Amino acid sequence: MPDIFVSKKKESAPSETTHPPQGKAKHTLPGHSHNPLAAYCYHPDKANFETKDKKEVVVLLLRRHPITNLKWMLIFFLMFFAPIIVGDFPILDFLPGEFRFVSLLGWYLITFVLAFEGFLTWFFNVNIITDERVVDIDFHSLIYKEVSDTNIDNIQDVTYKMGGAIRTIFNYGDVLIQTAGEKPNFEFSAVPRPDEVAKVLQDIMVEEEQEKLEGRVR
Amino acid sequence: MPIFNIPVWGIAKVLVLIALGLYIVISGVIIRQVQLMIDTLEVGLEMQVKAVAIIHFVLALIVFLIALIIL
Numbered sequence: 001m002p003d004i005f006v007s008k009k010k011e012s013a014p015s016e017t018t019h020p021p022q023g024k025a026k027h028t029l030p031g032h033s034h035n036p037l038a039a040y041c042y043h044p045d046k047a048n049f050e051t052k053d054k055k056e057v058v059v060l061l062l063r064r065h066p067i068t069n070l071k072w073m074l075i076f077f078l079m080f081f082a083p084i085i086v087g088d089f090p091i092l093d094f095l096p097g098e099f100r101f102v103s104l105l106g107w108y109l110i111t112f113v114l115a116f117e118g119f120l121t122w123f124f125n126v127n128i129i130t131d132e133r134v135v136d137i138d139f140h141s142l143i144y145k146e147v148s149d150t151n152i153d154n155i156q157d158v159t160y161k162m163g164g165a166i167r168t169i170f171n172y173g174d175v176l177i178q179t180a181g182e183k184p185n186f187e188f189s190a191v192p193r194p195d196e197v198a199k200v201l202q203d204i205m206v207e208e209e210q211e212k213l214e215g216r217v218r
Numbered sequence: 219m220p221i222f223n224i225p226v227w228g229i230a231k232v233l234v235l236i237a238l239g240l241y242i243v244i245s246g247v248i249i250r251q252v253q254l255m256i257d258t259l260e261v262g263l264e265m266q267v268k269a270v271a272i273i274h275f276v277l278a279l280i281v282f283l284i285a286l287i288i289l
């Protein structure tokens with residue numbers, strides 16, 4: 001029997017979260033930044049990681065809030081000016097002049113490497129949210145690297161928390177992602193705008209569900 | 219300044235040179251670490267970060283040579 005009425009198939013438009021506008025329009029997205037040092041970058045211009053698929057779209061690149069760098073920066077400044085302050089006190093006077101000079105150079109090398117290590121730890125410890133998964137890249141020390149990821153399908157619950165005066169003033173906090181995967185929890189520590197991060201994750205999860213229903217799963 | 223015929227500053231010089239030699243090794247490890255980080259993640263600034271690591275290595279070498287010459 002011929003159908004009397006056949007409704008048009010609904011073609012759902014891909015959301016802006018996982019399919020951003022291209023070209024100049026991309027640069028007007030809220031949270032998008034051209035700064036490679038940005039702690040919160042929505043649809044970054046350049047973000048590649050070892051295990052990224054060619055078709056995978058990086059939605060959000062996160063680092064710890066820049067204010068968390070204050071500790072090593074303070075140590076750097078104290079160490080940098082310490083020889084000038086200590087120079088007035090006769091602590092190293094028992095050393096010959098050339099030994100004092102070399103120890104000063106050594107001191108500044110150590111000061112520099114502490115600051116550089118602090119920067120590297122901040123810059124390369126990132127959390128990445130793509131349209132397919134969540135990736136956590138951690139460098140714990142000079143020689144220890146940990147990269148873990150989980151599919152968006154595995155995410156069961158997203159919680160964010162902000163507490164304390166400094167976190168409230170600078171708008172940063174922790175995002176806790178509970179998963180059904182091998183690694184039960186993912187924690188994005190001290191990331192900026194945790195509420196927006198949770199919202200982006202929710203949007204991607206909804207879209208992933210939609211893709212599953214429509215059979216568009218990659 | 220020998221104490222009991224032991225050249226104290228000579229021993230100190232050797233110790234300083236050993237410490238600076240170890241520091242050169244550490245700065246080499248830092249270059250390797252930066253390369254590893256860059257291979258893992260590319261977000262811009264890779265060249266600059268690597269340049270800083272290499273400059274640090276060169277500075278460590280220079281300080282070692284200075285210590286070797288003036289001490």
